Amino acid sequence: MDENETIKHDRAFPLVMLPTWFMPPFSLWRWIYVAVTGTAINYLAVRWALLKGHLTRQAALAAFAIGLTLWMIEPLFFVVLFVFFASSSLLSKLNAQKKKTAQDKAAKGSTRDVHQVLANGSIGLVMAIIYAIALFAVLPSWISHAAIFSSIAAIAAPNADTWATEVGMMSAKKPRWILDLHVQVETGTSGGVTLRGTTAAVAGALLVMIAGALIGMLSGLINLLVAKEWILVGIAGAMGFLASLVDSVIGATVQGTFQCQTCGKETEKRIHCSLPTRLVRGKGMIDNDVVNFLASAFAGGSTFLITALILAW
Numbered sequence: 001m002d003e004n005e006t007i008k009h010d011r012a013f014p015l016v017m018l019p020t021w022f023m024p025p026f027s028l029w030r031w032i033y034v035a036v037t038g039t040a041i042n043y044l045a046v047r048w049a050l051l052k053g054h055l056t057r058q059a060a061l062a063a064f065a066i067g068l069t070l071w072m073i074e075p076l077f078f079v080v081l082f083v084f085f086a087s088s089s090l091l092s093k094l095n096a097q098k099k100k101t102a103q104d105k106a107a108k109g110s111t112r113d114v115h116q117v118l119a120n121g122s123i124g125l126v127m128a129i130i131y132a133i134a135l136f137a138v139l140p141s142w143i144s145h146a147a148i149f150s151s152i153a154a155i156a157a158p159n160a161d162t163w164a165t166e167v168g169m170m171s172a173k174k175p176r177w178i179l180d181l182h183v184q185v186e187t188g189t190s191g192g193v194t195l196r197g198t199t200a201a202v203a204g205a206l207l208v209m210i211a212g213a214l215i216g217m218l219s220g221l222i223n224l225l226v227a228k229e230w231i232l233v234g235i236a237g238a239m240g241f242l243a244s245l246v247d248s249v250i251g252a253t254v255q256g257t258f259q260c261q262t263c264g265k266e267t268e269k270r271i272h273c274s275l276p277t278r279l280v281r282g283k284g285m286i287d288n289d290v291v292n293f294l295a296s297a298f299a300g301g302s303t304f305l306i307t308a309l310i311l312a313w
């Protein structure tokens with residue numbers, strides 16, 4: 001098999017030729033083109049996020065580095081992350097006022113810090129790097145193909161979780177404890193679930209899945225004329241949604257929950273009413289960022305295993 005065969009195999013129906021600088025034919029101009037467009041797009045996105053208060057300065061730097069790397073590996077990876085970033089940022093700001101009380105429980109506000117960016121984006125980045133290595137080293141094509149679906153799942157997971165949290169907080173009804181649905185908990189409690197929130201999680205996972213499938217089809221990476229590809233796309237979306245449930249279960253069990261010594265409120269904060277809080281449940285080291293990272297890793301890892309098995313069959 002020569003190099004051209006490999007490319008044809010990977011891009012079944014390239015409707016739009018999007019740039020992938022490390023694919024043959026190599027050229028300096030192509031590399032410059034991808035680097036310049038990637039820098040411009042990511043600069044604008046990050047400027048907007050800083051202006052609107054979606055990201056802290058450090059988070060913006062991390063987002064810029066991740067976004068540029070994803071764009072340069074393959075625009076699909078960037079688009080998927082961008083859909084998550086834009087939709088969840090807008091949703092987070094939507095009823096900032098209404099959910100003020102609920103946010104008092106959460107450790108952080110609606111401005112994302114660098115830990116949140118890394119917790120939500122690093123598995124998607126790892127999958128993109130696996131994709132790049134598989135192409136560069138001319139490894140069997142099921143590896144690069146499975147990496148595409150895994151990165152979609154790894155980003156669908158935090159999108160589902162963010163949508164569930166944001167829409168769930170708007171619910172008039174109190175959330176129920178995921179480990180015992182008969183028990184009601186305070187709005188904003190990790191491990192609390194609502195019907196509206198769960199429906200939003202499905203929608204959030206679907207949005208990222210559809211965005212990934214469309215850009216995948218446009219760039220010839222996912223061939224939706226083949227039934228098998230629909231199944232693989234569906235697995236990515238399903239695992240993204242499932243990961244948001246895993247997120248809730250981990251949130252209810254091992255995530256550290258603290259209680260204020262002064263006002264008695266349960267919170268994820270280490271300090272409340274200007275005094276250190278007391279650990280009442282879970283492990284103190286495991287905060288919401290660790291839980292989100294684990295959920296994204298679950299989505300990406302399980303999707304890689306399942307799709308690789310199907311593709312290598």
Ligand SMILES: [Zn+2]
Pocket residue numbers: 260261262263264265272273
């Ligand atoms: Zn307090």
